[in-house]
Amino acid sequence: MRSQRSTKDIVISLLVLLVPIALVIGFARVFLGADQPVVIDPAPVLQEARAANAFPVSEPTGLGDGWRTVLAEFRREAGGATLRIGYIAPDGGGVQMVQSSLPADGLLRSELTRDGRPLGGTVEVGGRSWQRYTARPDESALVLVEPGRTVLVVGQAPESELQQMVASLR
Numbered sequence: 208m209r210s211q212r213s214t215k216d217i218v219i220s221l222l223v224l225l226v227p228i229a230l231v232i233g234f235a236r237v238f239l240g241a242d243q244p245v246v247i248d249p250a251p252v253l254q255e256a257r258a259a260n261a262f263p264v265s266e267p268t269g270l271g272d273g274w275r276t277v278l279a280e281f282r283r284e285a286g287g288a289t290l291r292i293g294y295i296a297p298d299g300g301g302v303q304m305v306q307s308s309l310p311a312d313g314l315l316r317s318e319l320t321r322d323g324r325p326l327g328g329t330v331e332v333g334g335r336s337w338q339r340y341t342a343r344p345d346e347s348a349l350v351l352v353e354p355g356r357t358v359l360v361v362g363q364a365p366e367s368e369l370q371q372m373v374a375s376l377r
Contacts, residue, residue: 249279249292256281261288262308262356265376273297274372284309294362294372302362302372311357315340318359319348330366332373339366349373 235241256264259281267274278293287308294302307314315323319342326339330349340348340361348361349369360372 244275244277244295246275246277247279249276252279252281252290252292256288256290256306259283259288262306264290264306265358267292267294267304267372267375268377270294270371270375271297278303286310289314296362296364296368296372298364298368300362300364300368302360302364302369304372304376305357305359305361307357308355309357311352314357315350315359318361319343323348330370330373332370333376337373 232241253264253266261283274297275295276292277295278291281290282288287310289305289307289309292304294304296302305314305318319340322341322343324341326341326347329336329338331337332349335351337349337351337360340350342348342361346361346363347366347369348359349366350360351358351373358376360369362369
């Protein structure tokens, strides 16, 4: 037995469902900023990392209004701990600042992928010598290896913004 509904009826039924959904999505984007990243306060996570005393914790200070914090997490792992803070840079690119007491070789391999390689040369920022690395596709990284701690600043932002992040670490 054939259905007594025509193609026209099916299209009208779909429109009745899709129009309200489109209106809700449009309202959320225009009036509620639903497509903007959620900005968070990293202070509690930084405090947790300092309290763990796994490594000396550096905090970005004085970055300016264009930098937005969108991720902050501290994780204890077998063999060490890792602090990760994610930012949206002023140009819109993502930047992560990772500090860890895990062995540098394993950390660099996991964060920069197996393709991560030193680019040669260093960048002097704040009296410290940071190594330049390739990272995931379209990303670059600045890496500082110290006794008991490795610091990575990695992202899709231009190197000038990566250096700005590095210079802000206190």
